[in-house]
Amino acid sequence: MRLRTVLATLTAGLAAAACLTAAGPAAARPAAAVGHRATHACSPSVSIDRFSDALDKTTYRGTFVGNFSALAVDRDGSLAALEDRSSLFTLDARTLRPKAAVHLADEEGADLDSEGLAIDRDGTRLISSETEPSVRRYSRDGRILDRLPVPSSLLVAPAGRATANQTFEGLTLLPGGHTLLASMEYAISGDSTGIVRFQTWRRHRGHFRLAAQYAYRTDPGLGVPEVQATPDGRLLVLERGYTPGVGNTVRLYLADLHHATDTRGVENLTGQPGVRLIRKTLLADIGACPSLGATARQPQPNPLLDNIEGMTITGRDCTGRLKVLLVSDDNQNPVQTTRFYYLRVRA
Template sequence: MRLRTVLATVTAGLAAATTLTAAGPATAAQVTAAPANACSPAVSIAGFSDALDKTTYEGTFVGNFSALAVDGKGEIAAVSDRSALFTLDAKTLKTLAPTSVVPLADENGAALDSEGLVVDRDGTRLVSSETEPSVRRYSRDGKILDRLPVPDALKVAPAGRATANQTFEGLTLLPGGRTLLAAMENSISGDSKEIVRFQTWDRKSSGRTFQLAAQYGYRIDTGLGVSEVTATPDGRLLVLERGFTAGVGNTVRLYLADPRHATDTSSTATLTGQDGVRLVGKTLLADLVNCPSLGATAKQPQPNPLLDNVEGLTITGSAKGRLNLLLVSDDNQNPAQITRFYSLRARLP
């Protein structure tokens, strides 16, 4: 299935799922005058689906999703932070039915905290883990094929300056397939608490092996962290920033970021924001609290019942600066949270 077909299926399927979750039948007035679905001037929501919430597939819990990617076959790959790699059927996105699941592990067979996912051009899966942190290449059946080098400073203390569970949260392959980028969720020791590092790796166009390359600083909003990063067709980045406040709920903001003119910080020991380093520029596309709820319900306090712990983001189609996005929340296998998929449309400035 081609990417454009995936786009149409995702949008139609999630819109249908939203209709099923809405309260009561639509009236004639509602049919002729559709509600505004704008989250901001640049972003609107097409629908959502809770169909996979608290389900199982072949004995594996379906949830804990932390990343999504579209592969060359038009399927949706989804990684769980409980060391499971799912394939979801793009032809049945109304229910997002899983079609396969394989376990992931490190070289010693230990479980990973898998957070980022890229489907490479040869169909292999690149998966980042917060545990060390690490980026490994896996075959479709979960066999380790390769492991990328990681700078010492980004390793979890005492090996490095990073904090456990605050490392490689996002992973994306830039257009052309030669540069891989991983986003730290939060800052490392010595850096400003509001500056995180983006690490890149480069490879030759004919090769598979990645080598360490440039690193960049990115300023996060106070109280938030990076939960996902996805490259746009023009080489910029979509960045999800997310946070949670007990008794209030989640904050989820979508930014457009541009690393192309940022300073390479791979040799910069500390990032203070006052050191002359040019950080990655960013522009707010939408704060998802402003999206219409579309009849969604929440299992815990939320400023908008549509919101949950959104961690995964992938582009399912693009045309003339307009993108169709698929997002997913990580329910942490918690009865108070929801595995929810969102279909958004974004117009890039």
């Protein structure tokens, strides 16, 4: 065997060993990749490593831990978990153990219906609320620093055309940190059912100003609870729905803003010619993932499922796949579960 072949073989072997080592305890699980195939496959593009119910129905210093609506990786590597009842938790990224909790409030001191979270490059927190809706900037200790403008059409009626509790659910910063994007959960009045608007802001002299707006079509009966920018500027989009007596539907899509029409000047989105929607590609139906022994307290098409609402990208594995963390919102309901899902996504 030639020296070059020996070196190539040795290098490949070391890389594979490093990948298994980096995976840590999860490498011993059946979900570890074997070539390009994972035994815990949800689809050709997505596999699930494991899930954790460690925080379900727990408290931290008297504060209920749950109601999670968004996740983000902080600058120190810890996990920020936003609950929709005005608390922002800091979690240990490895164990999920809460380390701190900060209360959030609006300008009058009232609680937020806090839904979306992005952490800016200076460590400030961008938080969306679906009540007005609004996007505010907070310091690490919970002080309001700024409030971003919102187009009048996206405000809740009668001020605008949106429906209460169906507005800004997802929030993400695009690579580079110059553009912020918020996703509406459902359509506004005058737009076709299933066409939701994604609003962006561009940073200018330290402040975010209104920028392009895009249209995204959901699957029938589903809304958008979360979006997350990928390192190449595309979007992971969660679509979610619930049918009483049946359970949740949760799908993960890859979406591309390129070539989509700026819909700021389009009053009603009704499928008219010339308006190009955001292109999307199905990555996985989470209901098709193996259940991994999960149990559900209410009917579900797969006991692994619950009311999945938060998502963040925590890094890449040694094969280049995105490591994606999802979390469910238990609504402080005894028949729902706070559950974290560890996915690997080939985008």
